[in-house]
Amino acid sequence: MITMARDLPLLWPEILVLLAGAGALACEMLRLPRTALAVATALLLAATALSLPLLSLDTTVFGGTFRVDALSVWAKLILLPATVLALLLARAELAGSDREGTVYALLCFTSFGALVLAGSGDTMFLVLGVLLSGLGAFALVAYPRDDAATEAAMKFFVFASVAGAVMVFGLSYWFGATGTTLLDDLATPGLPPAAIAIGLAGMIVGLGYKASLAPFHFWAPDAYEGAPVSVAAYLSVVPKIGALFALAQVARDLPPGSGWSGAVAAVAVLTMTWGYLAALVQDNLVRLLAYSSIAQAGYFLLGIVAVGASPLALLSLVLFGAAYAAMNLGAFAIIQRSGRTLESFAGLGRARPAVGVAMVLFLLSLTGIPPLAGFVGKLLLFGAAIDANHTWLAVIAIVNSVLSLAVYLRIVVALYRQPAGAPGVPAGGALVTLVWVAALAATLLIGLAAQPLLAPLV
Amino acid sequence: MAFEKLVFYILAAILVYAATRVITVRNPVHAVLHLVLAFFTCSGLWLLLEAEFLAITLVLVYVGAVMVLFLFVVMMLDINLAPMKEGFVRYLPVGLPVALLMLLEMYLVVRAKYFGVEQMPLPPRHGADYSNTAELGGVLYTDYVYPFEIAAVILLVAIVAAIALTMRRRPDSKYQNPAQQISVRRQDRVRLVRMEADKNE
Numbered sequence: 186m187i188t189m190a191r192d193l194p195l196l197w198p199e200i201l202v203l204l205a206g207a208g209a210l211a212c213e214m215l216r217l218p219r220t221a222l223a224v225a226t227a228l229l230l231a232a233t234a235l236s237l238p239l240l241s242l243d244t245t246v247f248g249g250t251f252r253v254d255a256l257s258v259w260a261k262l263i264l265l266p267a268t269v270l271a272l273l274l275a276r277a278e279l280a281g282s283d284r285e286g287t288v289y290a291l292l293c294f295t296s297f298g299a300l301v302l303a304g305s306g307d308t309m310f311l312v313l314g315v316l317l318s319g320l321g322a323f324a325l326v327a328y329p330r331d332d333a334a335t336e337a338a339m340k341f342f343v344f345a346s347v348a349g350a351v352m353v354f355g356l357s358y359w360f361g362a363t364g365t366t367l368l369d370d371l372a373t374p375g376l377p378p379a380a381i382a383i384g385l386a387g388m389i390v391g392l393g394y395k396a397s398l399a400p401f402h403f404w405a406p407d408a409y410e411g412a413p414v415s416v417a418a419y420l421s422v423v424p425k426i427g428a429l430f431a432l433a434q435v436a437r438d439l440p441p442g443s444g445w446s447g448a449v450a451a452v453a454v455l456t457m458t459w460g461y462l463a464a465l466v467q468d469n470l471v472r473l474l475a476y477s478s479i480a481q482a483g484y485f486l487l488g489i490v491a492v493g494a495s496p497l498a499l500l501s502l503v504l505f506g507a508a509y510a511a512m513n514l515g516a517f518a519i520i521q522r523s524g525r526t527l528e529s530f531a532g533l534g535r536a537r538p539a540v541g542v543a544m545v546l547f548l549l550s551l552t553g554i555p556p557l558a559g560f561v562g563k564l565l566l567f568g569a570a571i572d573a574n575h576t577w578l579a580v581i582a583i584v585n586s587v588l589s590l591a592v593y594l595r596i597v598v599a600l601y602r603q604p605a606g607a608p609g610v611p612a613g614g615a616l617v618t619l620v621w622v623a624a625l626a627a628t629l630l631i632g633l634a635a636q637p638l639l640a641p642l643v
Numbered sequence: 644m645a646f647e648k649l650v651f652y653i654l655a656a657i658l659v660y661a662a663t664r665v666i667t668v669r670n671p672v673h674a675v676l677h678l679v680l681a682f683f684t685c686s687g688l689w690l691l692l693e694a695e696f697l698a699i700t701l702v703l704v705y706v707g708a709v710m711v712l713f714l715f716v717v718m719m720l721d722i723n724l725a726p727m728k729e730g731f732v733r734y735l736p737v738g739l740p741v742a743l744l745m746l747l748e749m750y751l752v753v754r755a756k757y758f759g760v761e762q763m764p765l766p767p768r769h770g771a772d773y774s775n776t777a778e779l780g781g782v783l784y785t786d787y788v789y790p791f792e793i794a795a796v797i798l799l800v801a802i803v804a805a806i807a808l809t810m811r812r813r814p815d816s817k818y819q820n821p822a823q824q825i826s827v828r829r830q831d832r833v834r835l836v837r838m839e840a841d842k843n844e
Contacts, residue, residue: 189785196789203796210803247789287807294800301793313793320797324804330811 192246195239195253198261199300201232206293213286221286222276225293229265229272236261249367250307252434257304259503260430264303264423267510268296270620271423274415274518277616279328288328291321292419299427302395305434308356308366314431315352315391318424319345325419326412337411344404348394355387368438381443388435389452395428396482397475398452399459406463406475414525417471418517421478422510429485433502436492446490450578453490456483457585464592468527470520474513477551477592480585481509487566487575487582495572497565500638505562508631512550512559515624519544522617530596532604541600543625548593550628553586558631564639651691658684671717679710693769696776 193200205228212221236258243254251257275288298318305311323345327338362380363370371381390401397405409417432449439445460480467473485505491498519540523533534541550557553564563586570579661681665674682705689698756762783791 189788248786251789283811284807287803290803291800291807294796294803297796307790309790310793313790313797317793317797317800320800320804324807327808330808 195242195244195246196251198232198236198239198265199297201228201235202265202293202297202300205229205232206290206297209286209290209293213284213290216286218280218285218289221289222272225289226269226272229269229293229296233262233265236265245306249369250305251301251310252304252306254304256430256433256499256503257300259506260303260427261300263503263507263510264296264299264426267422267426267514268292268419270514270518270623271415271419273616273620274418274514274521275413277614277620278413278415278521282328284328288325291325295321295325295419296423299423302392302424302427303430303434305431306368308359308368311388311391311431311435312349312353312356314427315349315395318395318427319349322416322420322424325416326408328416329413333411334413335411337408341404341408344394344401348390348401352387352391355384355390358387359384368435371435371438372440374440376440378443381440385439385443385445385448388432389448392428392432392435393452396425396432396485397479398482398486399456399479402456402460402479405479406467406472409475410469410471414471414517414521417475418514418521421475421517422513425478425482426485426506426510429482429489430502430506432486433489433492433499436489441493446494446573446575449486450490450575453483453486453578454581456480456486457582458483458588461585461588461592465588465595469525470527470530470596471525473592473596474516474520477589478513480589481513481551483585484563484566484582485509487570487578490575490578491569491573494574495569497569497572501562501565501569504565504631504635504638505559508550508558508562508628511624511627511631512547512557515621515628516544516547516551518617518621518624519547522614522621527596527599530599531602532600534600536604540621543621544600545597546625546628548596550632552589552593556632556636558628558635561632561635561639647691651688654684654687654691658688672714675710675714675717678713679706682706682710693773694775696779 205225208224208228209221212218212224239253239258240255240262242258245252245254272289272292275292276285279285279288295318298314298316298321301310301317302314305314323338323342326341327334358380359371360366362376362384363373389398392398393401394404405421409420412420436445436449457480460476460478460483464473464476464480467476485502488498488502488505491501523529523540530544534545546557550559553559553562555561563582567579567582570576570582658681661677661684664677665681668674668677682701686698686701686706689695689701
């Protein structure tokens with residue numbers, strides 16, 4: 186029997202996120218976009234604070250359908266501050282545009298969808314989370330209403346519809362095999378392996394599209410390119426981490442003998458390699474970072490492969506999630522202030538040394554250079570994969586990290602190149618500066634604070 | 644019991660007739676009206692199965708809202724169905740195997756030893772004081788309240804997204820601002836100009 190009095194207080198963070206979206210909408214109705222931003226930011230920060238006491242819990246609510254465990258609570262602690270940073274970026278980019286407050290509301294609702302995904306203990310929540318974090322995202326991509334944005338949103342929408350349908354089809358096999366929608370029941374012995382495999386394939390398509398894993402990533406570069414930079418930054422962090430954590434939640438319940446870890450490992454290899462190879466030839470920085478974010482999603486899969494086989498798996502996922510959110514948002518913030526093309530970065534490092542150093546640090550962190558956050562996260566992911574007897578996967582990931590250096594160094598070289606023409610470096614707004622400073626602080630702090638965690642590895 | 648069977652057969656006959664007419668009548672408006680009849684009869688069947696809430700919802704949502712919308716669309720579009728009916732013979736080689744396959748599938752499901760009528764015992768009858776709606780609500784608002792609310796949020800987000808994309812201020816559209824209109828003063832509209840009278844004549 187379900188006791189509301191116990192379950193509802195555990196959902197306070199989600200309720201506050203919902204209120205943040207509703208509050209922003211109400212302010213938009215009164216044509217008060219600044220108040221909408223303030224309300225959404227305050228409520229999201231309050232939700233983050235209310236998640237802290239839940240950290241010690243490992244329980245479920247509503248009959249096991251939704252999990253309040255370390256992964257789900259850490260998702261809130263990572264994604265809600267990331268949403269706040271994205272809100273500030275959106276304010277800097279879209280201030281004064283029509284229906285500005287709606288953007289804040291949609292960002293909050295989409296984050297709610299990502300949180301639903303990250304805590305799902307039931308296939309219903311997987312489907313609802315994918316839908317909820319998708320619907321708002323289409324509108325955010327199409328927001329500028331020019332041809333590029335509309336085309337990007339169209340591609341995104343069509344891809345999402347097909348991937349979502351395949352996912353629901355696959356999940357229906359799980360329902361047929363277990364008789365319930367609960368993920369817990371997948372661990373029941375004696376289920377037909379074919380049904381589990383078809384369900385898993387459908388789920389990898391659905392969540393793989395959301396997390397832009399290869400070969401379901403084709404929408405990502407186009408959608409990011411057409412969307413406002415702040416929306417691209419948001420899409421590359423919040424829904425993606427939500428979907429990857431959902432995959433980890435599912436992996437916890439899959440029977441070990443069903444070969445799921447092999448399938449996920451294959452997707453990981455494809456995603457990392459494809460992402461970085463495609464990123465090598467991009468001149469548009471938003472596309473380059475889009476492919477880089479695809480490759481980074483492949484690194485997350487190293488942790489997911491190790492779920493259930495290594496105690497490091499959940500720790501590495503959480504740590505790399507936080508690191509990825511910080512460094513990726515920071516890199517996108519600097520693109521938003523300086524321009525979308527490689528040429529617009531020429532000489533930026535000489536004209537604005539602080540911005541240049543920050544961008545270099547974000548890129549080195551994305552590569553995984555110590556002592557930055559990305560290094561700690563990747564090292565733990567490699568450790569988890571080796572722990573789970575997937576040493577070959579870790580080796581491929583390390584080779585890809587070397588490849589990624591070539592991708593990111595192209596931007597670094599451009600930063601310190603002599604500009605061809607007059608140094609037309611635009612000044613960044615205060616909000617964008619605030620975002621990249623915060624992201625930089627997080628990148629450095631996570632990297633330094635997590636050093637003790639590495640002790641058992643070295 | 645016998646009366647219930649009689650009602651079932653009457654409703655079933657009307658349902659089959661209405662469903663057939665939906666795809667055979669020439670006039671699209673008549674087709675929609677037959678579809679309304681089919682839904683209505685279907686909800687009668689559900690009432691016989693003690694699914695009162697679903698029966699009422701079918702009438703309210705489908706007959707009341709969706710079909711009326713359909714009717715509007717059909718009346719507005721003014722489709723000429725005659726060309727759509729051509730090619731019946733041409734599509735027969737594809738259509739017939741599909742139809743036969745569907746028939747086979749139905750046979751397999753209904754006749755197999757796992758799904759046959761004798762494998763599905765009738766659920767126990769409920770008393771007159773049993774409320775289908777209350778039972779559904781009891782589950783929907785306790786065990787499933789969280790997914791239910793998320794589904795509601797999804798609908799809200801869909802509306803918000805659609806409005807955010809379509810309803811914008813357009814610089815080229817001409818519209819009246821009533822507040823400005825009623826607060827207008829004489830000085831804004833009429834300018835009195837003192838003219839010298841023409842004295843030449």
